[in-house]
Amino acid sequence: MTSHPPVQDWATDFDHTDPGWVADPYPIWDELRRGCPVAHSDRYGGTWLPLTHELVSEVAYDSEHFTSRSVVVSERPPGDDAPPAPIGVAPPITSDPPFHKVVRQMLLPAFTPKPIAAIEPFTRQVCRDLLAATEGLAATGGRASFDAATEYAQHIPVRVIVKFLGFPVEDAGIFRRFIRHVLEDVDLPPQQRGAMFTDIDAYIDTQIEDHVAHPRDDLTSFLLQAEIDGAKLSRDHVRGTLLLMMIAGIDTTWSAIGASLWHLARHPADRARLAAHEPGLMDTAVEELLRAYAPVTMARIVTKDFDFHGHPLKEGNWVLLPFPAANRDPAVFDDPAVVRLDRVSNRHAAFGLGRHRCLGSNLARMELRVALQEWLARYPDFELADPAAVTWSVGQVRGPRTLPVTVGPVTGTVG
Amino acid sequence: MPAPAFRVHVDAEKCQGHNRCYAIAPDLFDLDDLGMSSAAGDGAVPQDRLTQARLAVTNCPEYAISLTEPAGPAEQPERAEPVEATEVQP
Numbered sequence: 001m002t003s004h005p006p007v008q009d010w011a012t013d014f015d016h017t018d019p020g021w022v023a024d025p026y027p028i029w030d031e032l033r034r035g036c037p038v039a040h041s042d043r044y045g046g047t048w049l050p051l052t053h054e055l056v057s058e059v060a061y062d063s064e065h066f067t068s069r070s071v072v073v074s075e076r077p078p079g080d081d082a083p084p085a086p087i088g089v090a091p092p093i094t095s096d097p098p099f100h101k102v103v104r105q106m107l108l109p110a111f112t113p114k115p116i117a118a119i120e121p122f123t124r125q126v127c128r129d130l131l132a133a134t135e136g137l138a139a140t141g142g143r144a145s146f147d148a149a150t151e152y153a154q155h156i157p158v159r160v161i162v163k164f165l166g167f168p169v170e171d172a173g174i175f176r177r178f179i180r181h182v183l184e185d186v187d188l189p190p191q192q193r194g195a196m197f198t199d200i201d202a203y204i205d206t207q208i209e210d211h212v213a214h215p216r217d218d219l220t221s222f223l224l225q226a227e228i229d230g231a232k233l234s235r236d237h238v239r240g241t242l243l244l245m246m247i248a249g250i251d252t253t254w255s256a257i258g259a260s261l262w263h264l265a266r267h268p269a270d271r272a273r274l275a276a277h278e279p280g281l282m283d284t285a286v287e288e289l290l291r292a293y294a295p296v297t298m299a300r301i302v303t304k305d306f307d308f309h310g311h312p313l314k315e316g317n318w319v320l321l322p323f324p325a326a327n328r329d330p331a332v333f334d335d336p337a338v339v340r341l342d343r344v345s346n347r348h349a350a351f352g353l354g355r356h357r358c359l360g361s362n363l364a365r366m367e368l369r370v371a372l373q374e375w376l377a378r379y380p381d382f383e384l385a386d387p388a389a390v391t392w393s394v395g396q397v398r399g400p401r402t403l404p405v406t407v408g409p410v411t412g413t414v415g
Numbered sequence: 416m417p418a419p420a421f422r423v424h425v426d427a428e429k430c431q432g433h434n435r436c437y438a439i440a441p442d443l444f445d446l447d448d449l450g451m452s453s454a455a456g457d458g459a460v461p462q463d464r465l466t467q468a469r470l471a472v473t474n475c476p477e478y479a480i481s482l483t484e485p486a487g488p489a490e491q492p493e494r495a496e497p498v499e500a501t502e503v504q505p
Contacts, residue, residue: 105449112450113434283438287474345473353476357431362450 003187004043014041014049016073016297016320017187017394025398026337029325038311044073047318048302048311053329053349055309056321059300060353065308066300066319067096068356072396073299073318074186074193090244091237093356100355106226107241107359110219116362119160123367126159127152127374134407135378145385148265149258149403156371157253160363165245166218167207174203179251184394204239219245253364255295255399256350257371262400263289263339264372265384270341274372275380285341286369291348292339294324297396298352323349324398379407420484422458423468427451429479436471436480443468452479 007018010028015021021028032039033051041047050056059066071093092103109115130152146152158172167175181196211220223238233241264271274285298321302313313319327348328336351358358364384390385404393401423443425436432450436443443464444452460468460482472480 108432108449112432112446112448113437287435344470347474347476347478349476351433351476354431357433357476362434 011036011039012041013043014039014047015043016396022392022394022398025324026328029322029328030337033325033329038309040311044075044318045316046314047073047320048308048313049320049322051322051325051329053326053332056323056326056349057353059319059321060298060349060356063096063355065303065306065313067303068094068100068300069096070094070301071299072182072186073320075188075190090240090247092241092359093244093248094240097355102228103237103241104355104359106228110222111359111362113362116366119163119363120366120370122163123156123160123370124374126156127371128378130155131374131378144408145404145406147403148261148382148405149254149400152375153257153261153371153399153403154254156257156367157250157364160253160367161245161249164219164249165207165242166211166216166220171203175246175250178203179247182247183251183397186395200243201239204242205235207242208235208238248358249360249363251393251397251399252295252358253367255393255397256290256293256364256368258400258403259293259295259398260289260368260372261375261382261405262384262390262403263293264376265382265403265405266387267339268383270339271376271380271382273341275376281341282369282373284344284346286365286372287346287348288339288341288343290350290365290368291327291333291343291346293398294327294348294350295397295399296350296352296358297322297324297398298356299396320396321352323352382407420462421460421465421468422483422485423454423460423471424458424481424483425452425454426479426481427453429477431477431479433476435474435476439471439474440464440467443471 004015004017007013007015007020010032014028014032016025029051032049037051037055039049039051041049050059092100092107095103134146134151154176155172158175159169162169162172162175178196178200181193182200185193185196207220208224211218211224215221215224220238220242223233223241226233264274270285274281300319300321302315302317302319304315306313327333327350330336332347351361351364382405385406389402389404390400391402393399423436425444430452432446432452434446434450434452436452437446443455443458443460445455446452468482472482
């Protein structure tokens with residue numbers, strides 16, 4: 001949904017919530033990259049969009065001219081004294097140096113390959129349970145088609161994050177509503193948008209209180225016990241980091257799994273090749289699917305007026321950081337529009353670049369790999385049930401939100 | 416037995432812990448508690464692991480890894496140069 005007028009010209013009036021961008025942003029980015037390659041729009045109080053890998057990298061590495069104080073572009077006035085972030089203060093993603101480093105280093109050990117490998121069996125079981133449920137639907141209801149986005153992909157990161165944080169598993173629906181609001185309702189008036197954040201904060205506070213009363217082995221209890229320079233973290237800090245885990249850990253991975261299934265549903269040769277267990281192929285395929293369908297576009301705020309390659313950036317302007325566009329820059333990737341599952345050299349930036357590299361990248365990768373392995377083991381053959389019914393998310397996280405597929409050998413007699 | 420000709424090196428200033436090198440060649444790289452990478456041991460690359468070492472270089476998103484011959488220049492593609500070696504099989 002969008003309340004904004006249609007985009008007239010992508011180079012001077014772009015809007016990442018426009019239906020054209022939502023449906024298929026790649027041709028828009030390719031044309032802008034060849035022409036601009038830094039687009040500007042007066043929307044959201046002034047927004048810039050660099051399109052090349054080189055320029056996206058430059059912004060990502062420059063915390064002097066670009067602050068991470070807010071990373072979700074929305075309708076708030078992006079002035080210096082505006083509320084610090086549309087998603088509240090969510091450290092460390094909304095932190096700058098030097099505070100950023102301290103907070104990030106506290107969290108990094110929980111996301112290295114070893115602890116992530118430890119939750120792979122749980123993740124695999126989640127995938128198997130979800131697939132068993134879809135098979136039941138098909139068998140008992142005569143239904144050979146179901147929505148792979150809402151009945152499979154979505155639930156995997158939700159259940160993993162719920163376990164990680166130690167939140168009630170039955171609250172998954174509440175999670176979804178909050179996240180959708182934060183990431184997709186970015187064009188609402190600030191007051192309307194702000195009210196929802198009050199609800200989210202109240203929900204997280206309830207979970208924090210429960211952990212204060214009943215400490216256990218999860219990230220919430222870890223944050224409540226953690227110290228920086230001998231002092232416990234403030235309640236705002238703990239709440240902000242928990243919010244970050246919910247926002248950053250769910251829609252992103254859901255999107256990557258969904259987009260990968262969308263690709264495989266439309267490419268029988270890739271599907272067959274992956275299902276055949278060619279040695280090493282799943283590893284390169286996961287990276288290639290992340291490159292081609294990178295879900296996350298980040299954002300920064302300009303800290304001071306300055307000239308950026310001939311463009312007059314103003315303090316308080318937004319800058320979108322389209323890592324998915326950087327991943328399709330022909331200066332860095334051969335045939336960037338082509339998905340090659342065996343692309344062995346692949347410096348993709350799906351998890352960002354520089355100090356804010358996605359904290360959960362090992363977790364996301366593991367979830368995507370396991371989700372595809374288990375899906376292909378159960379449904380090696382599948383296709384889109386109705387290509388026109390596929391819908392995509394709005395905003396800075398891109399992935400299918402409706403993905404009807406038909407599974408199994410299609411006999412034509414089902415239904 | 417002659418010393419291996421090639422060595423990998425990780426620029427600690429550039430490494431952000433993507434762990435791509437470690438996934439490709441866990442024998443050639445060590446990760447610290449924060450997930451940051453460094454060359455295993457003295458960085459020496461056995462002849463039969465040279466392909467993996469090159470792939471570690473060409474998959475690092477931060478351009479943090481280089482491969483050197485003791486007498487030669489670093490094998491590190493310039494930024495923004497089209498990626499090569501896409502035909503190499505892992």
